[in-house]
Amino acid sequence: MMKVSVSRFANNPLLTPGDLAPSRPDFEVTCVLNPGAFRFGGRIGLLLRVAERPVPEPGFLATPILAEDGAVSVIRVREDDPGISSASSRSFAWNGRFLLTTMSHFLIAWSDDGGRTFTPDYSRRLMPEQSCEAYGIEDARVEQVDGEYLITFTAVGPAGIAVGCRRTRDWRSFSSTELILPPSNKDAALFPRRIGGRYRLLHRPSDPACGNHIYLAESPDLRCWGNHRCIAMTRPGCWDEERIGAGAAPVETAAGWLELYHGADRTGRYALGCLLLDRDDPARVLARSEAPFMEPEADYELNGFYGNCIFTNGQIVDGDRVLLYYGASDSVVCGAELRISELLASLKIGDFGRKTA
């Protein structure tokens, strides 16, 4: 198997919480992570996930949520409240409600130097707006299809964690969120064009009893999705044994659709591998990374809010070159350069597919 050269940007991390102003003065930015990436008007844009929380007050847990009136409000609970039944750095359960410790929104950052450095644009924040995203919006993937940008993301609300979609043509006005997939679902990556007359989407339903596997769906209109098929399962004993999920849009190559994906093992380590899908029938998996092409190694990938984690949902492809943007340790935004030819050469082409009748 050929080795894939991964050139991490010398200026990593590209953006850290300290680089960003919070959305309001009584909040602080705890993490900036998992950016979507796109080209617009000659520039490269990142759609950053910004996770914020109220400035901490000793002895209290607090979380922002979108209230019924459409404004962001704060739930504040004493740490010794008997209604708290579980608590981690990411979430807590309080009187039967499942709450996150931070609320995420999206902020755009632009690059004028080909994607090496980024400046936040505070005129472009996308906030939660509806009940289905009352606890936050996370991990945007951006894909331009038929001239329109579609943003697919994780919408977290009291009735579940689902896949939302907003649309824009000008990156100024955006459609309101529609849930394109019901809970529990994440990691929805659109193909850039129709295949066999139908739009296609990779997604990752999640079920504690049955696992966290990658599905393929199809659509006549980019709004309604059906014919869901599991095309890749987690692999016991492997680097991707616990959960897998698509990264950004699949890249069309002569060999097939190349999809960069994340896998987590039992210890919770997140690394990156790839899938190669048949060009005409993307339900057919032609090859899959036996080992990750990229693993947490740098200090900023090993240590942070959630250490030992790299997660990608944004990339810019230019010929054979991929600028891969990723969240490191759920804390900071980083970049790396890779070659598609090397990713393809690292794969042993064979039939790794599940039979789909």
Place this chain on the structure above:
Amino acid sequence: MMKVSVSRFANNPLLTPGDLAPSRPDFEVTCVLNPGAFRFGGRIGLLLRVAERPVPEPGFLATPILAEDGAVSVIRVREDDPGISSASSRSFAWNGRFLLTTMSHFLIAWSDDGGRTFTPDYSRRLMPEQSCEAYGIEDARVEQVDGEYLITFTAVGPAGIAVGCRRTRDWRSFSSTELILPPSNKDAALFPRRIGGRYRLLHRPSDPACGNHIYLAESPDLRCWGNHRCIAMTRPGCWDEERIGAGAAPVETAAGWLELYHGADRTGRYALGCLLLDRDDPARVLARSEAPFMEPEADYELNGFYGNCIFTNGQIVDGDRVLLYYGASDSVVCGAELRISELLASLKIGDFGRKTA
């Protein structure tokens, strides 16, 4: 609140496991339950869920599954196998695999006396056929839309518990299963006609962190579904505090769409209530049962494979009269007669709806 008269059939249970021949001689029928109901050729048909297992062998757990070659095979595990990590009457986990103790399929039974007695038709078994239903097919809802019968059901496989759909016009030949909703999802009930140009569907995604609530979806073609919205959540402290799910298709009335649904409380008791949805915008909930209109009372509803449970997914409507078919204690098939006017009168019409932006 007006009382709803529920006339249980005098000949309940209508069908028990002992009334049915297994699909093969080395299997036994453990449960017959949760039938879909439909009219065809002047008769009433039930699409029975038949749960089978290999004839038990002392000291072993065994479960039928659909093997890669498309035949039903048996997994047999010693009860003291160290790979077994959990076991209940319904399922067990073995070496990281989640397995059911029975496999369900569908069998048609016909009534020539207006839906009071039913005879199984062994020429009409619908078996699992694909990987996504390798552990069984369960809880069929039948609805005739645009002249075709659509059967929506729970497809259980190694990659999750999802909503499958098969189609028929003649109840002899059936399309192969397409998953119309990804895991974890159940209880999908089609509306009988388009509303505002779009087909509609109630469904119940399931998420241990966020709950078991009823969603509404829409479709241009009955195959692909989108614009998912949570329209009814479980209610803490109520009879439907733990999980809710639609029954058969909503019934169109002058007051709105009347949907009979099941609710379970913290003790696992399943009872039946109703929702009234706006006729033109079924995302608007106009009313909801404060108390169940029907609760487990009869001996066959209180005791069985899973006692204290009534569950409906099939009904025949004739003017004001509803013949309600239901599974009792997950063991037997029963019937009851109700009046729509009484169900409507039992509801306090008000705005019980979630705001949906």
